[in-house]
Amino acid sequence: MRTENAERGSRNAEQPSQRWYACSAFLAIGLSLGLQSPDPWPILDHASQVYQTITSLSANFDQVIVNPMIGAPDTTHGRLYQMRPSRFAMRFTAPKGDRIVADGRFLWLYTPSTTPGQVIRSRIPDYGTTGPNLIGQFVERPHERYTASYVRADSLPEGMADVVRLVPMGRDAPYSEATIWVGREDGLVRRLDITESSSQRRTVTLRNMRVNAGVPGRELTFSPPAGVRVVDQ
Structure with missing residues (x-):
């Protein structure tokens, strides 16, 4: 009898321990599933689909450039304009007078604040659909061009956004990675964080x-001011 009671007591003692391990295992599985990052591709697909419906776009921009070789960040402001497929412009209000214009044939870089008396002109390639486009390069054909990972959800003044990290598959991109903020409701790219090949961020x-509201023609053309030298690259 003593042996039988001892065995029964031993089994009863094991049962709570077994239940504890079973509960712990289920809890660990639940936590693991809960910690899995969301799939970034539905977010990018949404952004890509929205981008295909946009013929023109304009927005105020704040740009911060951090160069580890220089130290202090360079902060600029202005208005950005885009007209698909290859027209793009940034008119700076600080520093006032600086402009970047892609007129469909040439890309003009005019920065009298740092290099007065000249404008750099380079031809836009005839192939491809994105051209010198700040937004389109990240949401056109993303499956073919990037590996993607979900970073986090973030709150912006316009509402919630999903943050996605992109790493180019090819080696010809002028940046090593980019992180974009995609509006959860409208699918618009509202912020970009780009790490360039030079380590500049x-x-x-x-x-x-403003989407599909047109762009003033003067913003997408550039005529060198009198006395300004054109430097072709």
Whole structure:
């Protein structure tokens, strides 16, 4: 009898321990599933689909460039304009007078604040659909061009956004990675954080966006001011 009672007591003692391990295992599985990052591709697909419906876009921008070789960040502001497929412009209000214009044939870089008396002109390639486009390069055909990972959800003045990290598959991109903020409701790219090949980091935040409202023609053309030398690259 003593042996039988001892065995029964031993089994009863084991049962709580077994239940504890079973509960712990289920809890660990639940936590593991809860910690899995969301799939970034539905977010990018949404952004890509929305981008295909946009013929023109304008927005105020704040740009911060951090160059580890220089130290202090360079902060600029202005208005950005885009007209698909290859027209793009940034008119700076600080520093006032600086402009970047892609007119469909040439990309003009005019920065009298740092290099007065000249404008750099380079031809836009005839192939491809993105051109010198700040936004399109990240949401056009993303499956073919990037590996993607979900970073986090973030709150912006316009509402919630999903943050996605992109790493180019090819080696010809002028940046090693980019992180974009995609509006959860409208699918618009509202912020970009780009790590360039030179290790320079560029952050662009877009505000007061207007979609498919047209762009003034003067913003997408550039004529060198009198006395300004054109440097072809």
